[in-house]
Structures are given as C-alpha cells and as structure tokens.
Amino acid sequence: MRRFLIGYMVLGLMVGGVATAEAxxxxxxxxxxxxxxxxxxxxxxNAGCSRTGGRGCVTVYTRSTESSFTAxxxxxxxxxxFVQVWEDTDGWGSEDxxxxxxxxETTEPISFPPGTELHFWVGFTFSRASxxxxxxxLIATTGTVKVRLSNLP
Numbered sequence: 001m002r003r004f005l006i007g008y009m010v011l012g013l014m015v016g017g018v019a020t021a022e023a024x025x026x027x028x029x030x031x032x033x034x035x036x037x038x039x040x041x042x043x044x045x046n047a048g049c050s051r052t053g054g055r056g057c058v059t060v061y062t063r064s065t066e067s068s069f070t071a072x073x074x075x076x077x078x079x080x081x082f083v084q085v086w087e088d089t090d091g092w093g094s095e096d097x098x099x100x101x102x103x104x105e106t107t108e109p110i111s112f113p114p115g116t117e118l119h120f121w122v123g124f125t126f127s128r129a130s131x132x133x134x135x136x137x138l139i140a141t142t143g144t145v146k147v148r149l150s151n152l153p
Contacts, residue, residue, distance in 0.1 A: 027151065029150060029151065029152045030150065031149065031150045031151075032063070032066065032148070032150075033146065033147070033148050034060055035144055035145070035146045035147070036058035036059070036060065036120075036145050037058070037142070037143065037145075038055070038120075038122050038142065038145060039055055039056075039141075039142045040055075040122060040123055040140045040141060049119055049121060056121065056125075057119045057120055057121045057122060058122070059117060059118070059119055060117070060119075060120065060147050060149070061117055062114065062115060062117070062118060062149055063114070063115065063149070064114045064115040065114060065151050066114055066115075067111060067112065067113070067114050067151060067152075068109040068110060068111045068112070068149075068150050068151075068153045069106075069112070069118070069147050069148060069149050069150065070105075070108075070109050070110075070147075070150075071083070071102070071106050071110075071120065071145060071146065071147045071148070072104070072105040072106075072145075073104055073105065073120075073122060073143060073144070073145050073146075074143050074144050075140050075142070075143035076141045076142045076143055077139070077140075077141055079104075079137060080104025080134065080137050081103075081104065081122055081123050081134070081137045081139075081143070082101065082102075082103055082122075082123060082124070082131060082137040082138055083101060083102055083103075083104075083120055083121065083122055083145070084098060084100075084101045084121045085098070085100050085110065085118055085119070085120055085121075086098055086099070086118070087099060087117065087119070088117070088119070099111070099112045099116075099118065101130075101133070102133075102134075103133055103134030103137050104134070109150065111153060118147075120145045122143070122145070123137075123139055123140030
C-alpha cells in the first residue's frame with residue numbers, strides 16, 4: 001500500500017512540475033495606453049492626414065514588443081465614427097496597408113507587425129475601404145482616439 005501511495009505522489013509531483021514549466025513559458029501580457037486627439041477641418045470629408053498635428057488622423061508609434069491593439073474613438077458630436085487604421089510602408093506618404101477598420105470601438109484586437117507606425121484615419125476618407133459597417137459615422141469633427149497596445153492579441 002505504501003508503494004502505491006509513494007508512486008502516486010511521485011507521479012503527481014512530475015505532472016505538477018511539467019504544468020508549472022509550461023505556465024512559465026507563456027509570456028506575460030504587457031499593455032500600454034495611448035490617447036491622441038484629432039481634428040477634421042474639411043467636414044464632412046477628411047482630405048488629409050497630418051502625422052504630427054492630429055489633422056484628419058492620429059498617429060501611433062508602436063514599440064518592437066507590441067503587436068496588437070484595441071481602440072475607442074470619442075467624437076465631439078457624440079456618435080460613433082468610422083476609423084481606418086493604415087500604415088505607410090515605403091515612407092512616401094501613401095497609405096498602402098490597411099490593418100483594419102471599426103465603428104466607434106474595436107470588438108476584437110487588431111494585429112500589426114511590431115514597431116509599425118499606425119495612422120488612425122477618422123470619418124470619411126478617399127480610400128477603398130467599405131463604409132457600410134458604420135452608417136452615420138462618416139462625418140467626424142474633433143475628438144479623441146484611445147488605443148490600448150499589447151504584446152499579445
């Protein structure tokens with residue numbers, strides 16, 4: 001009887017050690033919050049993105065350890081507005097990678113390559129995105145974009 005008890009105890013310790021080792025391998029979630037304000041001077045159209053002044057968009061500089069975000073936009077008019085998240089990969093000022101779009105706030109985390117400069121375009125813009133997911137959210141005035149960046153989705 002003692003041999004069975006000792007055997008079960010040894011087996012339990014082995015299983016517990018493996019479970020603990022697996023738990024230690026998973027990275028811890030690290031989050032950072034960023035808030036930026038925007039102004040769309042060409043209401044109802046957003047004709048441009050000033051990457052430093054917040055005109056038409058909010059620029060978020062991500063870190064090399066961050067790979068996903070959630071976001072919420074609060075417009076002065078009080079209604080949800082359409083947001084597109086773009087990246088300029090070649091530095092020529094033309095937004096060429098669309099990472100995602102949302103209406104007012106994200107429902108799930110959106111992934112991006114670590115270290116990416118993200119541009120949160122607010123309201124109607126001259127792009128090829130589908131606007132049907134945010135009826136009434138194409139007119140943006142002034143407001144705030146709050147972004148929670150994370151290393152895990």
